[in-house]
Amino acid sequence: MTDLAVDLGFLKLKNPILAASGTFGYGLEFSPFIDLNKLGGFVVKGLYDGPREGNAPPRLVEAPAGLINAIGLQGIGVREFTAKILPQLAALDTAVFVNVCGESDEEYVRVVEFLNGQKGISAFELNISCPNLNRDGACPAMSSEDTYSLVKAVKEASLLPVVAKLSPNVTNIVEIALAAQEGGADGVSLVNTFLAMSVDPDTRTPRLANIMGGLSGPAIKPIALRMVYQVAARLEIPVIGMGGISTALDALEFLICGARAVQVGTANLVDPEATVRIIEDLEEYCEKKGIARVEELIGTIKTK
Amino acid sequence: MLFLFRKLPQAMLKDPQAWITHIESWNNYFLFSIDSPEIAGEAKPGQFLMIKVNDSPYPLLRRPFSIHSRSKGIIEIFFMVSGQGTSLLAEKKTNEPLDILGPLGKGFRFDCGLKGKTAYLVGGGRGIAPLFFLAQELQSQGTTVKTFYGGQCLKDLPLREKFQKAGLELSCSSDDGSFGFRGFVSDLFLTCLEKDEPAAIFSCGPDPMMAKVARLALARNIPAQFSLESHMGCGFGACWGCVRRIKRSGDESWVKICEEGPAFKAEEIVWAEEER
Numbered sequence: 381m382t383d384l385a386v387d388l389g390f391l392k393l394k395n396p397i398l399a400a401s402g403t404f405g406y407g408l409e410f411s412p413f414i415d416l417n418k419l420g421g422f423v424v425k426g427l428y429d430g431p432r433e434g435n436a437p438p439r440l441v442e443a444p445a446g447l448i449n450a451i452g453l454q455g456i457g458v459r460e461f462t463a464k465i466l467p468q469l470a471a472l473d474t475a476v477f478v479n480v481c482g483e484s485d486e487e488y489v490r491v492v493e494f495l496n497g498q499k500g501i502s503a504f505e506l507n508i509s510c511p512n513l514n515r516d517g518a519c520p521a522m523s524s525e526d527t528y529s530l531v532k533a534v535k536e537a538s539l540l541p542v543v544a545k546l547s548p549n550v551t552n553i554v555e556i557a558l559a560a561q562e563g564g565a566d567g568v569s570l571v572n573t574f575l576a577m578s579v580d581p582d583t584r585t586p587r588l589a590n591i592m593g594g595l596s597g598p599a600i601k602p603i604a605l606r607m608v609y610q611v612a613a614r615l616e617i618p619v620i621g622m623g624g625i626s627t628a629l630d631a632l633e634f635l636i637c638g639a640r641a642v643q644v645g646t647a648n649l650v651d652p653e654a655t656v657r658i659i660e661d662l663e664e665y666c667e668k669k670g671i672a673r674v675e676e677l678i679g680t681i682k683t684k
Numbered sequence: 685m686l687f688l689f690r691k692l693p694q695a696m697l698k699d700p701q702a703w704i705t706h707i708e709s710w711n712n713y714f715l716f717s718i719d720s721p722e723i724a725g726e727a728k729p730g731q732f733l734m735i736k737v738n739d740s741p742y743p744l745l746r747r748p749f750s751i752h753s754r755s756k757g758i759i760e761i762f763f764m765v766s767g768q769g770t771s772l773l774a775e776k777k778t779n780e781p782l783d784i785l786g787p788l789g790k791g792f793r794f795d796c797g798l799k800g801k802t803a804y805l806v807g808g809g810r811g812i813a814p815l816f817f818l819a820q821e822l823q824s825q826g827t828t829v830k831t832f833y834g835g836q837c838l839k840d841l842p843l844r845e846k847f848q849k850a851g852l853e854l855s856c857s858s859d860d861g862s863f864g865f866r867g868f869v870s871d872l873f874l875t876c877l878e879k880d881e882p883a884a885i886f887s888c889g890p891d892p893m894m895a896k897v898a899r900l901a902l903a904r905n906i907p908a909q910f911s912l913e914s915h916m917g918c919g920f921g922a923c924w925g926c927v928r929r930i931k932r933s934g935d936e937s938w939v940k941i942c943e944e945g946p947a948f949k950a951e952e953i954v955w956a957e958e959e960r
Binding site: 410434440449 | 741917924938
């Protein structure tokens with residue numbers, strides 16, 4: 381029997397497979413298909429202080445081996461989440477991360493302060509890719525200074541561990557990751573989606589109402605892996621890797637490149653059983669290879 | 685003692701090995717019979733399936749298909765080839781397996797209150813797909829069902845014989861007059877509506893057609909439901925991709941059609957497109 385448990389330092393997971401925010405609803409959407417207790421954990425859809433309307437449709441368009449989305453973070457807000465969803469999540473035996481959003485640094489802090497005392501949350505994942513009013517609509521993830529100051533503000537307010545979710549749409553992701561670490565983040569997760577678009581040549585119109593959206597899915601995996609490799613090599617805090625993972629072998633690549641856990645995203649939409657299948661296949665792989673503990677694999681990439 | 689009222693998980697199943705038992709085709713239109721007893725057992729009119737059309741990540745997402753009929757463990761889907769997903773699905777052969785999720789959505793709402801009364805069903809093009817199942821269920825509970833089926837030309841009306849064989853009353857229209865009433869199916873529907881008002885209306889098809897049927901139903905205070913389409917990601921409420929504009933108690937919002945629909949009441953739907 382392989383021991384699949386991984387230690388993030390601030391949190392122990394029963395296995396390294398998490399479900400990624402924005403692809404897993406608030407978790408309960410998947411209970412008809414899988415036993416949520418089998419997961420290392422999951423990250424609920426991003427929450428603002430209040431409910432959020434989201435973008436006009438079309439919100440989705442496919443790309444080769446990928447999906448471009450512009451949902452616009454539609455959601456129920458922390459109050460409804462806490463009243464209706466969280467009590468059910470608190471009964472689960474798995475790590476629950478709440479993805480925290482904000483239109484301003486103050487809103488992030490308000491969300492964290494509201495959720496601080498609530499039962500059933502293991503850690504916060506900070507969505508630093510939200511358009512921010514303090515920065516003329518630019519997202520904090522785009523600059524080291526903004527990442528540092530936002531992470532610091534949230535970390536000071538939070539009673540729970542804080543993971544900063546990094547955007548790949550930057551010139552130097554290592555710098556941003558270091559800024560998050562400097563700001564006090566307990567970990568980083570990467571990568572969020574790649575800014576992308578799609579156009580219908582016949583009508584000469586964008587295929588998304590929002591014009592641009594975020595690309596996810598197998599198409600982005602090699603780039604995401606490269607970024608995780610670069611960041612893990614430089615950071616002292618744990619790295620959670622994601623980007624196009626849809627099989628156990630994909631997950632293994634990220635672990636070998638230094639991720640201590642991984643998130644499965646778009647694959648959940650295609651196969652609601654994807655997380656559980658990946659956990660089972662990961663265990664089978666490790667047993668076949670005589671790997672006693674999955675932690676032995678982390679960061680073991682061999683380079684000359 | 686305090687009990688939290690919890691929404692019971694809806695019966696949604698994944699069947700990765702649902703075998704195609706029969707295929708019928710007419711030019712661009714296909715009717716697949718699929719052996720999936722558990723999903724068939726749970727299916728209700730207006731619900732849908734999400735089907736993975738191949739084993740590759742291109743196309744990545746599953747495709748939504750209305751449940752066209754259900755009998756003895758077999759579910760049917762009826763579709764028109766209109767893009768990459770449906771083209772690949774159309775290449776499938778009998779005795780090949782399909783990976784399906786279902787039954788999804790809430791479908792049409794109706795009860796025995798329609799027993800002994802009349803319902804009009806209005807289908808445009810491939811929008812006829814969910815109405816066959818609905819017509820059968822309504823008829824078997826004692827509702828008189830009249831179905832209106834329209835297309836651009838005769839070739840767009842491949843299911844006309846199937847309805848007749850099933851003993852379901854059908855009136856057809858074609859835009860070019862090559863079969864049945866010449867004109868839009870909404871106009872054919874209106875001519876009958878003016879003679880005899882039904883107790884309920886159900887419709888599926890292009891938005892402009894449905895918008896017109898909705899306006900006619902609202903003007904006469906006849907309860908009407910419409911099965912909506914949208915770009916769908918997952919089909920079970922996780923991605924929030926498939927929203928449509930829905931109005932409830934005066935407030936408009938983007939509502940996931942996979943979870944709360946795909947059928948909505950006339951008074952709830954905010955139509956974006958022009959009527960025809």
